[in-house]
Amino acid sequence: MKCDRREFLKWSAALTAASVVGFELSLPENLQAVDVDKWIKSVCRYCGAGCGLYIGVKGGKVVAVKGDDKNWNRGYICVKGSYLPKILDAPDRLKYPMVREGGKWKRITWEEAMNLMVSKFAEAIKKYGPHSVGFYGSGQSYSEESYLANKLFKGALGTNNIDGNPRLCMASAAVGYVTSFGKDEPMGSYDDIYYADCFFIIGSNMSEAHPVIFRLIMEQKRKRKVKIIVADPRKTLTVRNADLHLDFIPGMDLYILNAMAHVIVKEKLYNKDFIDKHVVFKKLGPDNKPQKVNFEEYVKFLEEYTPELAEQKSGCPKEKIIQAARWFATSKATMSFWCMGLNQRTKGVWVNNLVNNLHLLTGQICRPGATPFSLTGQPNACGGIRDVGLLSHLLPYGRLVANDQHRAEMEEFWGLPKGRIHPKPGLTAVELFRKFAEGEIKCLWVVCTNPGQSLPNLEKYRKGMAREDTFLVVSEAYHPSRTSELADLVLPAALWCEKEGTYGQSERRYQYLPQVIKPLGEAKSDFEVILTFARKLLTALGRADEAKRLFPYKTTEDVWNEMRACSRNTVYNFWGMTRARLIKEHGMLWPVPTEDYPAPGTLRRYTAKYGDPLVKKYDPKAEDISFYGNPADGNRAVIWLRPAVGPAEPADKDYPFILTTGRLIEHWHTGTMTMKVPELMRAAPRAFVEINPKDAQKLGIKTGDMVRITSRRGSIVLPAKVVDIPRPGVVFVPFHYPDKLINILVTDAFDPMSKQPEFKISAVRIEKA
Amino acid sequence: MFKTKFLRPPGAVKESEFVKKCIRCGKCQQICPYNSIVLTSWENPFYFGLPYIIARKKPCYLCMKCPPVCPSGALDRTLVDKNKVKMGIARINRDTCWAYQGSFCRACFMNCPIFDKALKMTDELLPVVIEKYCVGCGICENVCPVEPSAIIVEPLKD
């Protein structure tokens, strides 16, 4: 980039000015970041924010990445996104299939690998029936790949033992939305950030896990008077920029949320006519069946949850709770964000319901700036798993396995014989690996995820995965990882821009990722692998005709068209999102019923006034707001009476501390990709345990001392980082580091409704090592 | 052509005085648990044997073990509180720092031992060094993902 400093600064001033008033100024050639043949529009590989970016290619290699300034992220990307080019040719990329023989890895060809896999799966199905095989998908594979796997296992094989790793991150949010609004997926979008006056962030460290969204909020904080409330037991960077911080004992946030509802009701801050028109009240009856109640009973239910009780239980001062409730209710538009802090809990669904309740109670919903927004962890957890239905209790696009009518619809759509889809929901992630450990599941195929490091109570499941008599196949781009080291067969997978497909991020925006370079070595895209496996397995099972009929696809576009058709008469309806439009646009938000429906699609759902095309279709007589996803309750949303309950494993005498795990900005989940980038390793080189200075002083621990952390399931030694981030009594450990498997200590108790394990709260003991 | 600006161990007296007072006995280097201290040789033969810290390779983690063992008063023997250390001041190069270039990175903020005092994040999520509290330990320079580091600790000039 040969231009002097003065020139660069003048151009920066011009460009910034232009962007403010929407002038079209293109960068002159010499100011391009680096000399690049061409820039190709794509999406970041990492978190659920789904930042659009341009990939710079030069001579068949990816050399640079820059933010897509026409997408929602307006050209911003975070530091790990900026280093994406470095993960593609990282040292231990898996280049060819390998099989484990006597503890050593032997290289084999793709045919041998496929034949071995097909024979193993076919033999298991013939001998023990279809329920003896399983599939563990990922919120990072592309939507088409997950749809294929779902169709193969639920449709062709007729087993529901297929689950995705969003069971560990988004299941509670999904069930929360379904119980509150009838259908899954948030109804707002990032566009609401520009209208919201009050942000209520709970159980989410946005500055680390969703940095670019957080940047947009901070931009609003600079430009207009906005109030930011953050409820988090750790004083993260998110908290340090907030106006009000609710600091509480982890697990006790149900008390706080109920207390906020209590204040809103007592001070008459609720929106009575909204409640009358659009809300019903329910509680779980004695026989665990939902029971309709009226508003008065809800008020009586809230009586008990006074701010004083909340303070006594959660340790959060009552003035702050009252202040938060008032700001939440009286602001012109309140937008709430939450993430794993609420989802990864044994009461995940309930606490999701409580946040939705606050929005329904105060009418802060279905208008610009007012919406409950659940942040997604993985880039395709929404588009590829929750929408495509790759969870053991789901069928594509809002259909449930347990619902006969839905099963009939899918069997008819896929052209399957009656009754092929099994009526009972299958095993969820934790149960799937429990059964695999017990040997009931004979063959398991893990694609694009790392359960060997991310499952809770890890030791038990790692032993299970290492069993000799079961067959574990892992499709992964890197080897060895903490899962592929336990596998019997590893298949090299194409990575990110080495294959094409679509991602669906948190705000229902589907975006297309083109293939930019050839896969490394013999790596193949999961689409190809699943397709060939499906055809070979069905022919091996003697159903060659079904193989041809069910899997006729040649490219991912064929699958995409089938998916569009499948979503046509559902609430997800994105029939208008043809592949061509997705390639042209910077992502589109469904529902997009027709092909000429303007980009970027529907920013807000359930409100006709603010542009949801399906309200008129599903609820003609509604004049503006209609929760058409919940016809059973008359297109009304549900406020649930959820009693406040503590965590499964609270701190006690011999385990006085609470361990919470989480992410850093530098690394992505189990670090198979980001730990190959030296710059990111420099910024976050090793695992540590964050300890509050007061606790550290009591235990005589200084930064850098080795500390032993013990829970009921195991113990681990980590360097201490004494810093005023976690509240007294809480310690934090990032789960990225393969050499320090913190998930061994984490409890695998899970939410009875969503089956999501409680990563966030485990009781531990700390002593100097 | 010889290096003249050295980042001295914590508690060091003024540079001109340090050169005269330090008897180059290597005790601070030996006690340092992180091997952060190296002795000068080719960099500048006039400073042969004087201890200094290359923050980019190994910063000073302020464990405060070296001042007590210094026999000659080159390091202030009584210094214990890491907040009172003054080794240098960090300077951010806005042209290469990710945060100032539109990406979002906060490695220096999260690893600063004087947490949220010596280095703060502004509303625009840009790192800013507060010179009054920055002790100049070099941890930020060590963790900065950019090569060469976008935040450099400049040793104290007399």
Added chain:
Amino acid sequence: MFYIGVLIDIEGEEAEKALSSLSFLKIYGKKENQLLGVIELKDLQEWKAVEEALTEIKGFLGLSILSSFQDNSDTS
């Protein structure tokens, strides 16, 4: 040095010609009767002189400041 991104409202051709001849102003974009440019100042005291120079030009309606960049590399 300061670089101020500005949007200037003008009326008539000669105003544009006059503006583009100014030394401290560089025009980057033009739309109907609006010019987008960058004013370069050695320091803030110079701003008054710049403002007088601009207001003298016939057809100059007004300007709005949209962005500002400071180059402190030579001062610190």
Added chain:
Amino acid sequence: MKDFFKGKFTLTRRLFQIGTFLFFLAVYYTSHKQSFLLGTFYSFKLGPIHIVDPFIYLTYLGRNLLKADLFVWTVTGFLIPLLIAFLFGRVFCSWICPYNFLYEILDFLKTHLFRKKPLIYFEASPKSKKVWLALALALGIFIPPFPYYILMPGLLSVLLHQLVLHLYSFILFSLLLILMVLFVDLFFKKRIWCKFICPTGLILGMARWKGGLRIIKRKDLTCKECALCSFECPLGLTPHLGNHLEDCYNCGRCVDICKGLRKKENPLDFKFL
């Protein structure tokens, strides 16, 4: 190889020299965990006391004068080597100093490999030694790095620690320096370093008390004037003439050799008080 250790005093001296080497290795490998034993021959911390090389401390005082930090333990540490020298003469040089040990090893190898006529040893008058010491002190005061280019024991011990830490740039620099010094000392002017240039040696020599430990030639016993002791003396002195006291560093080699020849009543022996 055997006669490198031959002789009662020589054997114990070798054990001292090897012991010192191993002692420093142990200190460097445990220096992260303990702070009781730390340092090099420039200054060594023993518990609270900072033993310090006299020349280093004198130049330190000279460089800093009033601003010098007269830490009580460092001052006591400065007096200890002088006290030992006062009582036992330059035993530090012969029994502890790594440079001398290295020199003796190389000298031993040289004499065995080349078998050539031994070079003449460097001689210096006491007056010139005093002049050089004064000059060295002045240089040490006005050019801070000066002492570290001429004090070999300190440099060798720091070099050993850098070897433990694998800091190769410093190792290369100091090795070159030491090899140059050894070359001059072995091939050009034998023993110039220990007899003249090394200021610590001069200071310890001057601090010697006449009544302290020394090697004397007894008058009452006849000496056969075989001069074997002078031939073996590592400093090239002439104990058989009895005029060695000026530079002798009490290594005891001549006493060993003399005993070796005659079973009893040999004229050379140690004397203390």
